[in-house]
Structure formats: C-alpha cells, structure tokens
Amino acid sequence: MPLHVSLSQKQQQALTLTPSLRQSISILQFSSAELNEYIKDQIQTNPALQLEAAPSYDRESSWSNTSAAADTYDKMVSEESLTEHLENQISLLSITPDIRAALYYLVGSLDDKGYLILDRLHAATSLRIKSEKLDDAIAILQTLDPPGIGARDLRECLLLQIKSADSLAHKIVNGHLGLLAEKEYELLSTILGVELSVIYEAELQIKSLHPYPAINLHTKPTHYIAPDVILRQTDSDIHIIVNQTHLPVVKLDPSFSSMLHNDSSNEVKRYAKASMHAASQLIKGLEQRQQTLYNITKEILAFQPDFFKEGTTSLRSMTLRDIASAAQVHESTVSRATSNKYLQTPLGLFSFKELFSKGVSGANTDAFHSVHQIKKKMKELIENECKSSPLSDQKIATLLQKHSIAISRRTVAKYRMELGFEDSRNRKEK
Structure with missing residues (x-):
C-alpha cells in the first residue's frame, strides 16, 4: 500500500502556561514554610525586590450566629x-x-x-x-x-x-x-x-x-505549624484573617524605577525592566494567594456553620466542587489553595483537608451524610446499647439504615475501630 505525505492545518484551543501563571500556581500551592523559603530565594536573586517592615494583614469578614470556645491560637504540633x-x-x-x-x-x-x-x-x-x-x-x-x-x-x-x-x-x-x-x-x-x-x-x-x-x-x-488562616471569635462574629505575619514582606526597590528614566544604556534598562517585571509578578502572586485563601475560607464557613458550635462531629458532606462552585473558581484552584494549609479556629488547629468529605448517600433519600456525622451516630448507638447484649456491626448497619445512612457492615467495623470501640463480643459485660 503506497504511503503519502501531506501538509494540513488544524485549529484548536490549548492552554499555555506562561512563566507568571506557573509562578502564581506554585505560590498558591506552597505551604507556609515552602513559601517563606521561596520568597527569600527571590529576594536573593532579584535586586528589584526589597524587604519592608511587616504591616498588619488582617482581612476580616463577619460571620454571625456562631458560638465557639475561647481562643487557642497558641496550639502547635x-x-x-x-x-x-x-x-x-x-x-x-x-x-x-x-x-x-x-x-x-x-x-x-x-x-x-x-x-x-x-x-x-x-x-x-x-x-x-x-x-x-x-x-x-x-x-x-x-x-x-x-x-x-x-x-x-x-x-x-x-x-x-x-x-x-x-x-x-x-x-x-x-x-x-x-x-x-x-x-x-x-x-x-x-x-x-x-x-x-x-x-x-x-x-x-x-x-x-x-x-x-x-x-x-x-x-x-x-x-511548629504556622496557620495559614486564623478565625478570630468576637462577641457575635467570626473574622477571617489570612496569616502573613510569618512571611517576609516585599516591595519594589524605587532605585530600579529610576534606571528606566535615567540616561542608562539599553542593556541596563532591559535588565532593570525584566527585574521589575519579575518582582511585580511575585507581589501580584502573593496578593492573589491571600485573596484566594480568604475567599475559599469564607465559602467553607458558609458551608459549615455548625462546625464552630460542635466541632468535627457536625461537619457536613463537602467536596472541592462545592467550594469551587461557591467561590466561582476551578476545583484545582481549591485543591491547591487547601493543600498543606492549616486553619486556626477557636476549637483548635485543623488541616483544611480535614474539613472535606464526600459523604455517604442516604438510603431512599437524596441526603448526604459526612463520615464525621456517621461516626457521631455510631458512637451514640454504641454508648447507649445494652451492655449485656451489645450491638453487632451488622445490627449497627441496620440501625443506621433507619436513619437514612446506608453503609456496609465492613464499613461499620472500620469506623468502629477508628472510634476506639472493640467488637460486640469484647464489649459485652456480664
């Protein structure tokens, strides 16, 4: 069969990651420690960047109808x-x-x-x-x-x-x-x-x-784990603070701007312009990271109002898609923004990832139950069982179905062990 070589044109759309876009993605995904090192490296390599005294970075958003325990912002791992x-x-x-x-x-x-x-x-x-x-x-x-x-x-x-x-x-x-x-x-x-x-x-x-x-x-x-976001309890509200106090604060060096207007050689002007552009992109990326963290935390608060009253046992089923839709960003943005990030709350220090759970679909309903809610219900059933005739894993699964929670006996056994309860045979009291 003869082979033919031909040229043809094809039009298609493709996303090209520019250096500035790659930098923004990296800055968003960095943990606090990684971002700290990254900023220090940029200061060392880019003379257009200059350190300045750290200002207050409080970004606050009121959140009503929430009660919590006293502040414990000194908790560390x-x-x-x-x-x-x-x-x-x-x-x-x-x-x-x-x-x-x-x-x-x-x-x-x-x-x-x-x-x-x-x-x-x-x-x-x-x-x-x-x-x-x-x-x-x-x-x-x-x-x-x-x-x-x-x-x-x-x-x-x-x-x-x-x-x-x-x-x-x-x-x-x-x-x-x-x-x-x-x-x-x-x-x-x-x-x-x-x-x-x-x-x-x-x-x-x-x-x-x-x-x-x-x-x-x-x-x-x-x-020590430095929280990326702090939730501060007031008399009636919870305020969101994106924590920047542990990061170096940078600004443009004014002397580089003067190079573009003085009678410098073209080579010097090109160098100054490239350095200032890179510095501006870094500062812009840091501001975008701060704004993104603030927006995503705000939507999580809106999605999980009961979490700050009762802790993790009251967490609703919540996915990256839920928060991405509410914040009007892509799921990958939420994933990067919450990866290796920590939230300091009046109830303690939590990883952002702890707050997400796909949940289990309800039996004969459209409801979803988070793993935390299921474990809470299981804990209630076991603690209130007859001690001389404790509930088997299969019996617990059957009782959960009456509460529109459909999980298998094997899943019940897994959650029971994670809660620290022994099987029914060892729980039996004579």
Missing part, C-alpha cells in the same frame, strides 16, 4: 523522639486493646520532664475503662524505658529507679526525702538506726538517679 521511643516499646507488648489504647493516651499526657500529668476521672471516662485498668496501664508505663517515666512526682520517680524496696535508699526516698534534702544526716542515722557512713552511701546512690527521666533522652527539634 510537635514531634518528639520520647513519644516515638515509648510507642515503639508499647507496640511490642502483649496486652489487651483497651490497655494498649490507655498506654497511648498516657504517653500523650507526659510533660517534657517525663512526669505523668493526669486527671484520672477524665482519663477513665475518655478511655471508657474502669479505674483499675487505668492503674494497670500506669504500672506498665512505669516499667518502660527511660527509668522513672510516668511518675507523678519526684518521690515516685526516684522510687521507680531503685530496684530493691528493702534498700536504705528506698526507705530514705519513701519516708525521709525532706530530711536528706536538708542534710539532716545525724537525725536520719538515729531514725533509721544505721551509721552515718551508710547514710552517706545511700545519699550517693540517690544522687545518681535522674529526677527528670526525659531530660537526658535526645529529642528532635520541635516543628
């Missing part, structure tokens, strides 16, 4: 090797799921020194376990490395590190630590019926113990 060190040990233990859950809870209740700061009643209620089991979990925690971890006070911390309960050091710490601190050696010798030299030896042993078990454990630098 950190990662410490102490937590990892303890959780790795817990993962190797052969223990029941409720004790394991309690241990993870207790690890989260340790202070920087390794002491356990705990409200027993609140802890037992939150974990849904009896106080005896909470004591068992505390006892296990105090056997982990480093020695003394999980102590409630200095005396308990030192006692956990003394192996023999019959030793003189144990007796002094347990009943006479104050006398030792005041160096009442002769009085201790009389009370305990031992020679002074033995008291001195016991003191040396006690001084070798660590009063703060977590201090000598190497920790990673604390990583």
